[in-house]
């Protein structure tokens with residue numbers, strides 16, 4: 001049994017089978033060329049996403065706070081803090097609100113979730129971004145090459161900061177927690193070399209910012225910029241000094257005034273219901 005790799009379009013071979021959602025025997029395929037590991041065509045996703053997992057997600061706020069602190073030095077260094085940024089799987093809009101509080105002109109969209117915290121900051125038609133974010137997204141995507149190309153084309157942007165846990169070398173054993181057999185939502189698993197391949201097909205470069213944090217961009221990072229962004233310890237030190245500096249740039253109050261004036265003038269953005 002074989003499949004075609006969505007990243008490099010070479011043949012993938014059967015790696016092992018697993019039981020998803022306690023009942024579906026699912027085949028996993030591995031691509032020797034680019035290192036992608038993925039499930040067979042995921043017919044179980046409707047059921048996987050029907051499960052009420054949001055209520056048990058006690059780490060949601062902590063993850064968003066941590067992500068905002070990781071993103072702050074990256075946006076500051078790459079764009080001097082200027083430009084427009086879009087969280088393409090923004091959920092309730094928490095990360096967008098936190099980044100706006102840090103002074104970044106950030107927007108949020110999510111086709112599966114109602115934007116509660118950044119309702120006024122969903123992107124209009126023709127929105128052009130300087131950078132996109134996709135936290136905890138790529139492991140849910142069946143065809144990452146198409147997914148990223150669509151995003152880059154739609155938002156005229158070839159820079160994306162994203163998280164996904166990568167593996168290296170051999171196929172991880174079946175007890176690897178990231179397979180998440182019980183929820184059935186993780187369907188694609190990447191190695192750093194898979195992301196290198198993916199980046200090159202999209203005319204970008206890949207920079208590994210950490211075991212779970214990645215940057216794909218058509219910009220070239222060199223010298224000090226490269227050192228700050230790709231060395232986690234240096235980046236954290238830089239972020240500490242930056243955090244205080246950027247406090248003065250916060251959009252918390254100016255957004256408040258903007259929203260108040262929108263309400264007073266009868267303009268209210270309707271975010272799409274999930």
Ligand SMILES: [Zn+2]
Nearest residue numbers: 005008031034
């Ligand atoms: Zn491949």
